[in-house]
Amino acid sequence: MEDILSAKSGIGGFFSNFGTALARGDWSVKLSLLWWGAGYARRRQFAKALLMTLVEAGVAAFTLLFAMQYVPKFGTLGTVQAEQVFNIATMKTEWNDYDNSFLILLFSLFSFVVWFAAAAVWMRNVVNVYRLQLQAEAGRHVNTFAEDLRSYLDEKFHITLLALPALGVAVFTVIPILLLILVAFTNYDQQHMPPTNLFSWVGINNFVTLFSGGSSVTLGFGYAFVRVLGWTLVWSLFATFTTYIGGILMSLLLNNKMVRWPKLWRTMFMVTIAVPQFVSLLLMRNFFSNGGIANTICANIGLTGFLRDIGAISTAYIPFLSAPGWAHVMIILINIWIGVPYQMLIATGVLMNLPGDQLESARIDGANPYQTFRHITMPYMLFVTGPALVTDFVKNMNNFNVIYLLTQDVYTTTNQVMANAQAREVDLLVTWLFTLTQDYYNYKMASVIGIMVFVVCAVITLVAFNFMIRGDKEEGYQ
Amino acid sequence: MSGKKIARKVLFNVLIAALAIFWLIPIVWLVCTSFSAYSGMNTSTFFPAQWSAEHYLKLLQSDTVNQFTTWFWNTFKIACVTCLVSTFFVLMVAYAMSVMRFKMRKPLMNFAVILNLFPGMLAMIAVYFTLKTFNLTNSHIGLIMVYSASSGLGYLIAKGFFDTVPRSLCEAARLDGCNEALTFVNVVLPMSKPIIVYTVISSFLTPWMDFVYSKMILNAGISENYTVAVGLYRMLDRSLINTYFTQFCCGGVLVSIPISILYIIMQKFYVEGITSGAVKG
Numbered sequence: 001m002e003d004i005l006s007a008k009s010g011i012g013g014f015f016s017n018f019g020t021a022l023a024r025g026d027w028s029v030k031l032s033l034l035w036w037g038a039g040y041a042r043r044r045q046f047a048k049a050l051l052m053t054l055v056e057a058g059v060a061a062f063t064l065l066f067a068m069q070y071v072p073k074f075g076t077l078g079t080v081q082a083e084q085v086f087n088i089a090t091m092k093t094e095w096n097d098y099d100n101s102f103l104i105l106l107f108s109l110f111s112f113v114v115w116f117a118a119a120a121v122w123m124r125n126v127v128n129v130y131r132l133q134l135q136a137e138a139g140r141h142v143n144t145f146a147e148d149l150r151s152y153l154d155e156k157f158h159i160t161l162l163a164l165p166a167l168g169v170a171v172f173t174v175i176p177i178l179l180l181i182l183v184a185f186t187n188y189d190q191q192h193m194p195p196t197n198l199f200s201w202v203g204i205n206n207f208v209t210l211f212s213g214g215s216s217v218t219l220g221f222g223y224a225f226v227r228v229l230g231w232t233l234v235w236s237l238f239a240t241f242t243t244y245i246g247g248i249l250m251s252l253l254l255n256n257k258m259v260r261w262p263k264l265w266r267t268m269f270m271v272t273i274a275v276p277q278f279v280s281l282l283l284m285r286n287f288f289s290n291g292g293i294a295n296t297i298c299a300n301i302g303l304t305g306f307l308r309d310i311g312a313i314s315t316a317y318i319p320f321l322s323a324p325g326w327a328h329v330m331i332i333l334i335n336i337w338i339g340v341p342y343q344m345l346i347a348t349g350v351l352m353n354l355p356g357d358q359l360e361s362a363r364i365d366g367a368n369p370y371q372t373f374r375h376i377t378m379p380y381m382l383f384v385t386g387p388a389l390v391t392d393f394v395k396n397m398n399n400f401n402v403i404y405l406l407t408q409d410v411y412t413t414t415n416q417v418m419a420n421a422q423a424r425e426v427d428l429l430v431t432w433l434f435t436l437t438q439d440y441y442n443y444k445m446a447s448v449i450g451i452m453v454f455v456v457c458a459v460i461t462l463v464a465f466n467f468m469i470r471g472d473k474e475e476g477y478q
Numbered sequence: 479m480s481g482k483k484i485a486r487k488v489l490f491n492v493l494i495a496a497l498a499i500f501w502l503i504p505i506v507w508l509v510c511t512s513f514s515a516y517s518g519m520n521t522s523t524f525f526p527a528q529w530s531a532e533h534y535l536k537l538l539q540s541d542t543v544n545q546f547t548t549w550f551w552n553t554f555k556i557a558c559v560t561c562l563v564s565t566f567f568v569l570m571v572a573y574a575m576s577v578m579r580f581k582m583r584k585p586l587m588n589f590a591v592i593l594n595l596f597p598g599m600l601a602m603i604a605v606y607f608t609l610k611t612f613n614l615t616n617s618h619i620g621l622i623m624v625y626s627a628s629s630g631l632g633y634l635i636a637k638g639f640f641d642t643v644p645r646s647l648c649e650a651a652r653l654d655g656c657n658e659a660l661t662f663v664n665v666v667l668p669m670s671k672p673i674i675v676y677t678v679i680s681s682f683l684t685p686w687m688d689f690v691y692s693k694m695i696l697n698a699g700i701s702e703n704y705t706v707a708v709g710l711y712r713m714l715d716r717s718l719i720n721t722y723f724t725q726f727c728c729g730g731v732l733v734s735i736p737i738s739i740l741y742i743i744m745q746k747f748y749v750e751g752i753t754s755g756a757v758k759g
Binding site (some may be wrong): 175274400 | 494659662
């Protein structure tokens with residue numbers, strides 16, 4: 001009988017277990033729907049009965065005392081505007097009892113999550129109580145409370161292990177992401193900033209703004225989005241492949257038997273990644289600034305003059321990081337400097353496990369080093385690091401540091417339409433949404449862009465993994 | 479050895495030396511500039527015109543803008559707490575996902591993959607509103623929570639390592655009467671030194687290397703709450719750069735030395751961890 005309950009898995013199984021338990025359970029199982037501790041009390045498990053009753057009381061108290069203050073206002077996100085009123089009784093100007101749209105949104109969402117969890121516990125409880133009934137009917141040993149507790153260090157140890165980390169992820173990742181998705185459907189921005197102002201639901205207006213020209217106030221969001229997305233993709237493509245190939249070449253070079261002191265060289269390259277990026281990138285930014293040392297050197301060797309003569313620049317300096325085109329190329333080049341040693345480390349780790357017999361037979365067959373690289377090393381690398389390549393691509397799409405630290409305060413856009421949308425030609429989607437939230441408090445558009453980032457990342461990952469699974473050559477390397 | 483071979487050997491070594499020099503130019507510039515006697519940015523020559531260590535002394539004496547010692551101490555405190563929490567979280571999740579078998583294991587792992595697709599920054603923006611509502615922005619507690627609360631999601635490398643611990647050892651421990659918790663603490667953990675060291679160092683380094691979260695959380699606060707990253711970034715404000723550029727370089731050198739050492743140690747264990755995983759599949 002018990003097998004019927006445990007055999008099914010997944011969400012469907014959970015619901016069907018619940019149905020079975022409810023249909024076949026005795027009166028105490030059914031009473032458990034109302035009084036969560038009933039089933040345990042019937043089986044004389046008073047500690048557990050008390051615990052479940054307390055949980056039930058907690059949920060009820062939470063609902064009545066906390067959730068009910070916010071959830072009823074969820075539909076409007078508040079109607080009472082904050083105002084200062086003169087209170088006759090205290091003879092002072094005081095704030096009225098205003099609604100805070102953000103708190104309503106946040107706490108309503110929080111209540112939904114708590115209720116969702118409570119519903120799961122409630123259903124699970126019925127199933128557990130029914131299982132208890134089956135055990136009792138079969139005359140088998142029913143665990144005491146102490147034994148139940150002990151099982152959390154044994155076969156249920158995973159629950160003990162995962163409880164706190166999962167709570168952290170729920171509160172600091174899942175709820176925020178849900179919150180952000182909700183904000184994308186509101187008009188939460190600088191003009192609608194709680195607590196002094198209310199914001200409200202606007203449906204899909206923000207998405208419409210992003211994909212069309214929009215009204216005069218928001219002119220340019222669609223225009224800027226296409227350009228920023230385009231650069232984001234181009235940047236990720238270049239950043240990923242230049243560092244990947246560079247890393248492999250560097251690691252082959254370092255691991256070549258003819259190179260002396262390979263450890264020394266490797267450490268020297270690693271120093272460049274070990275220096276925190278906010279130091280190295282900020283330094284680079286000043287190194288290549290308009291009046292910086294790189295420009296002085298270029299002027300001294302006549303490069304600046306030469307470029308001006310052929311019409312490549314119109315300024316007295318080379319705008320390494322301050323003009324479109326120049327900045328794009330420089331960012332990719334500087335990223336090579338940062339990324340190649342890192343990829344070199346990973347490639348070294350993978351190459352150590354290169355199938356030696358294949359290399360050996362290639363050598364006996366008289367393959368030259370290039371052929372070995374092309375037909376053995378590279379396919380093996382691609383096989384092992386393929387998934388990492390996809391994650392690297394997604395990481396580069398969200399590579400905030402390189403873009404922000406290199407171009408913030410240095411690069412200002414001259415394109416008025418981009419400027420209207422608070423975007424710059426060198427912005428990635430993430431830096432754009434960072435600027436929108438931190439400097440312009442345009443949370444609604446930042447949320448919409450955030451959702452778009454996720455969609456793009458998810459599509460790329462899925463397509464790439466699908467492609468890789470189809471071209472599965474797993475057996476070849478086993 | 480033939481002449482051709484010697485020529486190639488020389489060529490290889492010259493090539494790698496050239497690359498290494500190229501890669502070290504910015505670092506050399508950082509160190510040289512930090513010993514400059516001039517306080518602003520030196521734009522005319524690569525090496526400073528006059529050498530002096532006075533800016534290191536200035537950096538260690540706080541003034542209105544520069545409070546490097548306080549920032550350093552702040553970052554250190556944040557790093558210690560983050561390291562403690564993250565290490566526990568990562569190892570716990572990794573063990574549960576690697577060694578234990580339970581119904582929700584696969585769904586949870588898939589869920590983690592999906593969550594990791596959301597850029598971390600995205601969740602942080604919402605976390606930022608929330609922390610702001612509870613007045614936890616511009617505080618170290620908020621920043622520690624940001625660094626460590628979701629750290630359980632980064633369990634994959636540690637899981638890869640635990641996967642290589644022979645199952646037979648765990649089974650032997652169980653036959654000897656160990657429960658799952660004792661197996662974890664007494665059998666698996668003592669065998670996992672490389673991955674523990676890797677996890678400890680990498681989570682300790684997170685607050686030191688991070689820029690964006692600390693800027694987000696501490697940006698509007700007062701200078702004495704800053705971490706090194708935010709503080710040094712502030713020194714390069716357009717109005718301050720001419721007075722503080724050399725001190726920025728000194729700060730960069732001082733913070734980079736311990737981090738580089740830890741980083742290089744960590745990488746050794748990292749390569750050990752992933753390669754042992756690859757060998758045993």
